[in-house]
Amino acid sequence: MILRFDSTIEDVVAFNDYHSKHSPKMKRIMAGFRWVPALLAFLLIFTSTMKHDYGSAAIAGLIGASIAAILCPPLIRWSLRRRIYKLYSKGIHKKILGEHEAEIVEDGIIARASYSESKYSWGLIEKIESTAEYTFIYVDEAMAYVIPHTRIEEGNYKAFMTELGQHFKPDQKLQNKIR
């Protein structure tokens, strides 16, 4: 069972967005990006305005902290997206994008591209998550093989997913080598 599709930078960004919103570890990190700047903003505003009136300094600090808490997470996401665009627009990472092919075989899944061919045993696949536009086949805690639903050029996605579900064996190692 083979699926062919075209992979673009948008897919990498989509996975990054999905992972940062759904992974418990990333959620904790993003919470840190919200509350640490908020606390710093509060301290900074409070200490610089408390000369005359503690009450109004606290209110000003709280307003500043709220603004920081609201603005920081989207700012961090924007910065991460920018970094991805920069990273994947040149060099070795650019070569990951383009024509892709996913094939289900008895002992795992084979991912082919112009510069690489990887075979992941079923035991390596942690989980499979889907959104309306993407399927993320996690091959590591923070790494996934991304299938963009709208850019499938060949193969039947539904049949592919059914077969994927049938073959999934969490403890299986590889049996046949790539040649």
Add this chain to the structure above:
Amino acid sequence: MILRYETNVDDALAFQKYYYDNSPAFKHQMTKYIAGSALLMYILIFALSVRDDVDAGIRAGLIGAGTAALILSPLLRYRLKRRMIKMCTEGDYKRYLGERELEIMPDGIISRSPYSETKLAWAAVEKIELTTEHTFIFVGSRMAFIIPHNRIEQGDYKTFLTELGRHYQPDQKFKMMSRQRSSTD
């Protein structure tokens, strides 16, 4: 030409250290992070201590900023090292550590573990760097096949390295294997 060896947490840490010491991108990121934190510390301490004496505020701010700049770099590296150890010992890191096999083919290099196998065209090999204890075959800016010299179980390291240098072809791609198969059917 095949090389078999075993990788462990020490190899992952050695690669992490090598990357931190040599990557311009990481150094740039660290400089920005440390400068930002030092500036923030300066502003915070200055704002806290400026009420009575501006000069004392500046001095305290500078001391705070200097301390932050000095402490942050080793602190951050320590935290990243701890995170790597935690990831390797507690996490499901079977893709990266344990039994490994590297094979040189005419069109690329294959890395094998009991759980995964990756074949990369020579063009996907970014660079090859050596230390006395490890060889790092970079296949991304932050990813490498790590060969620990003293844990090679099978194959000759020197011959492997010579062969690696001979085969390296920066522009070579693969043809999609299934397409190759269907065109020959």
